[in-house]
Amino acid sequence: MDRLLNVTTVLSILLLVMVLFSVRRAHIRVEYSVSWLATALAMLILSRCRPILEFITRVSGVPDTPLTLFLLSGGLFLIMFFRFSIIISHLRDDNVALAQRVAILEYHLNSLEQHEE
Amino acid sequence: MIRAEKPDSLLVIVPAYNEVGAIADVVRSVNREMPGIPVLVIDDCSADDTLLAARQAGAEVLPLPHHLGLGGCVQAGYKLAFSLGFQYVIRVDGDGQHNAADIPRILERLKSSGCEMVIGSRFVESNGQKTSTVRSLGIRFFRLVLRPILGQTVYDPTSGFVGVNRNALAVFSRSFPLEYPEIEALVVLQRRRFRFEEVPVKMLPRLTGRSSCCTCYWAFS
Numbered sequence: 001m002d003r004l005l006n007v008t009t010v011l012s013i014l015l016l017v018m019v020l021f022s023v024r025r026a027h028i029r030v031e032y033s034v035s036w037l038a039t040a041l042a043m044l045i046l047s048r049c050r051p052i053l054e055f056i057t058r059v060s061g062v063p064d065t066p067l068t069l070f071l072l073s074g075g076l077f078l079i080m081f082f083r084f085s086i087i088i089s090h091l092r093d094d095n096v097a098l099a100q101r102v103a104i105l106e107y108h109l110n111s112l113e114q115h116e117e
Numbered sequence: 118m119i120r121a122e123k124p125d126s127l128l129v130i131v132p133a134y135n136e137v138g139a140i141a142d143v144v145r146s147v148n149r150e151m152p153g154i155p156v157l158v159i160d161d162c163s164a165d166d167t168l169l170a171a172r173q174a175g176a177e178v179l180p181l182p183h184h185l186g187l188g189g190c191v192q193a194g195y196k197l198a199f200s201l202g203f204q205y206v207i208r209v210d211g212d213g214q215h216n217a218a219d220i221p222r223i224l225e226r227l228k229s230s231g232c233e234m235v236i237g238s239r240f241v242e243s244n245g246q247k248t249s250t251v252r253s254l255g256i257r258f259f260r261l262v263l264r265p266i267l268g269q270t271v272y273d274p275t276s277g278f279v280g281v282n283r284n285a286l287a288v289f290s291r292s293f294p295l296e297y298p299e300i301e302a303l304v305v306l307q308r309r310r311f312r313f314e315e316v317p318v319k320m321l322p323r324l325t326g327r328s329s330c331c332t333c334y335w336a337f338s
Contacts, residue, residue: 096185096295100193103181107197111118 004066005047008073012044035083039076046072119155119177121202127154127224128203130194132187133211134161137170144174146217147209157197158211161190167211187277188295199283199290207280215278219318223280226316233285233311234302236271237278237318259300267307272315274300285311 019036022028028036046053046069057068119128129147133140140158147156158171162184171178179197181190191208198206205227209215219237226235240256259274277299281289288309294301306313 092295096189096192099182099185100189100196103179103193104197104200106182107179108118115118 001066004069005050008043008047008069012040012047015040016044032084032087035080039080042076043073119157119201121204125204125228126202127151127205127207128198128201129154129156129220130191130198130206130208131156131158131171131176131211132161132190132194132208133158133163133167133171134184134187134190135163135165135167136211137163137165137167139213140167140176140211141170141174143209143211143213143215143217144171144176146213147220148175150217151220157194159190159194161185161187186295188293188298191298192289192293192295195281195286195293196290199286203286204283205280206286208277210277214320214322216319216321219278219316222316222318223278226314227280227282230312230314232314233282233309234306234313235280236273236276236313236315237280238273238276238315239318239320240272241315241317263300263303267303271303271313274303276318278318278320 016037019028019033019040023030023033046056050065053065053068056062056072057065060068062068062071121128129151131140131143131147136143144156144158147154156176158167158176158178160168160171160178160180162181168178168180179193181193185193194208195206205224207220207223209217209220215237223235223237226232256273256275260271263271263274279299279302285306288305288311289302292305294305303313
């Protein structure tokens with residue numbers, strides 16, 4: 001159990017460092033880094049504060065403490081993936097609308113140029 | 118530049134992606150069957166000379182700045198048609214499968230029935246059209262799924278040979294499905310309580326190339 005918690009601690013710190021470096025190098029926008037930082041912090045707290053983890057295990061009725069950690073981290077990442085799927089869908093819609101508008105404006109522009117000639 | 122010159126003006130739109138081998142014949146056949154009717158080819162950023170071939174055949178071309186896929190490509194045509202004031206738009210595929218001789222019947226049904234959309238259907242009447250087992254299964258599946266949603270049977274839900282009037286054009290120019298456009302468009306229409314009808318048409322074999330997408334859906338269309 002202790003070894004598992006140490007591994008998740010290292011992974012959480014690694015994730016924190018990666019996100020912070022990415023923000024600093026402008027590889028990720030600040031607004032999208034917040035959810036990653038929050039997830040990494042939550043994982044870190046759960047890994048280092050064993051009483052909290054054991055409390056959640058007892059309350060939720062999960063038979064095993066490592067399983068609680070696994071379920072919580074899996075749940076957090078699923079929520080994040082879902083959130084990013086929504087963001088990507090909006091971006092795609094915006095992208096298509098912009099491309100269509102550019103195409104139609106270019107069409108009108110070319111028509112005007114031909115009319116002037 | 119194309120423009121709607123009459124109150125009941127029609128525009129034929131042809132979404133095309135890498136259809137250099139077929140697009141000129143498609144444009145010429147539409148011009149032959151519907152003289153004086155403007156043809157707009159929407160080039161979905163083809164890697165070949167589709168754009169050039171369409172222009173040389175006498176079509177107006179709307180080139181997209183990057184590849185949008187079928188739904189985005191068709192919607193770009195609907196948007197332009199709506200902004201130019203067209204009353205009716207009929208979509209013909211750029212691969213030569215749709216027989217331009219069927220366009221007058223689709224237009225006539227659009228005008229006479231008053232419904233918002235008319236679908237050129239391979240299966241509304243038995244006309245000897247055969248498809249592969251996989252396609253046939255897919256079409257039956259969508260027919261089954263759409264029946265309770267639409268409240269009526271749609272015999273050819275994946276047909277891209279579609280005519281719309283200005284009411285549907287107004288809706289589609291604002292909101293049109295990007296994926297699976299033929300099927301989802303029916304659901305969009307149903308939400309607005311719009312009506313559709315099917316007229317029997319005969320599909321021709323593709324002139325060249327093959328379908329641009331390899332997903333399961335495209336196997337059915």
